[in-house]
Amino acid sequence: MEEIETEEEKLFKKHRKERKELQAKIQAMKNAVAKNDKKRRKQLVEEVAKFEAELELRHEEELKQLTRSLDKSSTVGSCANGFANLELEIENGKAIKPSRVSKAQKRREKKAAQDREREERIAEAEIENLKGARHLENQKLAEILAKRQLQIKQIPSDGHCMYKAIEDQLKQQGSLLTLADLRTQAAEYMRSHADDFLPFLTNCNTGDMYTPVQNVEVIQADSTPITVGEEYGKKPIILVYMRHAYGLGEHYNSIEQLTDLPTEDVC
Template sequence: MEEGLADELDEEEQLVRKQRKEKKELQAKIQGMKNAVPKNDKKRRKQLTEEVAKLEADMEQRHREELEQLKRASQEAQSDFDAVNISNLVLENQPPRISRAQKRRDKKAALEKEQKERIAEAEIENLYGARHIESEKLAQILAARQLEIKQIPSDGHCMYRAIEDQLKERECPLTVAALRSQTANYMQSHMEDFLPFLTNPNTGDMYTPEEFGKYCDDVINTAAWGGQLELRALSHILQTPIEIIQADSPPIVVGEEYPNKPLILVYMRHAYGLGEHYNSVTWLVNRVTENCS
C-alpha cells in the first residue's frame, strides 16, 4: 500500500513539474508576442492583453483538468486494488491481480485518450471558426504563389523546425538543436542589438544582462517559443532573408539586406489551443533543387 501511494505521489509530482515547465514556456512565448507589438500601437496592445489573458486562462483550466483526471484515475486504481484484495480473500484459484506497472500504463493511456478526445472536439468546434477562416485565406495566398502549407509539429520548436525543413530543400542540413544553439550564441555576442526589445513581464523594465543570459540559455535548453528576435538572428547566421506569410497582413521579411532567395515560413495565429504557430511550405510544382550559399 505504501509503495502504491508513493507511485501516485511520483505521478502527481511529474505532472506538476510538467505544468510548471509549460507555464514557463508560455511566459516566454507571451514575451515574444509582446516584443512583436510596437509600444505605441494601443489597439494591438489591448488585443494582446486580451489574448494573453485567454492563453493563461486556457492553460490554467487545462492544468486543473489534468490534475483532476489524475486524481480520478488514482481513486479508480485504488478501488480496483481493494476489490481485487477482497476477492482474493473470498475466492480461490482466481487470476492474479493487475500489476501496479500495468495500472500506471492504463492511467497514462486514459489521459492520452482524454487529450485526443479534447483535441477532436476542438477541431469540430473550430471547423467554421477562426482557424478555419485563417487556413482558407492562407491557402489562397499560397496557391497564388504555387505553394502550399507543410505541417510542422506544435511542440515549442515549430519555428526552428520550419527553418530546418526549408534548409533541407537547399541541401543545408542543420538540426533544430544546431539552429537553437547558433541563435543563442549570436544573440549573446550581439546583446546590444536584442536587449532593448526584451522586457521583464513582471516589472516592464528592460532585461538585465543576467536576465538576457537566462533568456539565451532557455533558447538552447528548452522548448521556448521562437519569434521575431530569433528570426532576425537566424537571418544573419544564414545570411539569407526569411519571409513570414500571414493571413491578414502583408508578408514580413527579415534579413532583406541579403541577396539570397528567402526561406519561407507561414505564421498562423489560430493554429492550436495556445495560439501562434509556424509551418513550412512546399511547392505545388517541381522545381530545381537549390544549393545553399
C-alpha cells in the first residue's frame, strides 16, 4: 500500500529540491567565471551569499505558514469531530458525558505544542540572523578577505580560540609551537614586561590601574586591521576577530588561502 506524504514531508522535499537547484546554479555561475578574474569572482561571492540568504528566508516563511495552517486545521477538525459525536449521542438518546482526556494524551499534546513553539522560535531566530549583526559581520569579513585571496579557517570556540588561531598560523609557517607553549611564552613575556601591560589592567570596580614572538595582524569587520609587533619586520601571522560570532562573546579564527567560492552542502 502506497504511503501518503504529509504536508510537512512535501514541503521538506520541495525545499531540498530548491536547495539542490540553487547549488547547481551556483556551480554553473562559478564555472562561467575565469579564476584570474578577481573582480568578477568577488562580485560572485556577494551574489551567492544573497541567493542563499533569500532562499533560506523564503523557506523559513513557508515553514511558518505551514505550521500555522496545520495548527488551524487541527483545531477545526477537532471541533468538527466533537460536534459530530455529540449529535450522534443525542440521536441515540445516550446521556451526554464530557469525554475525559487521558494523562498520556495531555502529555502528548503539551509536547506537540512545545515542539511547535520551539520550531517557530528557531525559524524567527534564523530570519533575524540573516538581518542581524552576525550575518552582516560575516559578509564584511568575507569581502575584506576575498580582496586578499583569503578566507576564514574556523577555530573551535572553547576558550582557547585566540591561541589556537595563532598556533594554526604558525603551523602554516612551519612552527612546532603548541597551545601550551604559546600560553607559557605569553605569560612569561607579560611578567617580564609588566610596565607595558599594566595600563591595560584596571580594577573592574574602581577603574584604577592595577599596581605591581612574532608580529600579529588582526582583521576586523568594522575597523582597519591592527598590526602588533611591526618592529620585527617579518611576514605577520593573521587572525580574524569576530565580535558577533557567538552569543556568549567574541571569537578568533585563523585564515587560509582562498581556494574556491564558499559553498555549503545542504543535502
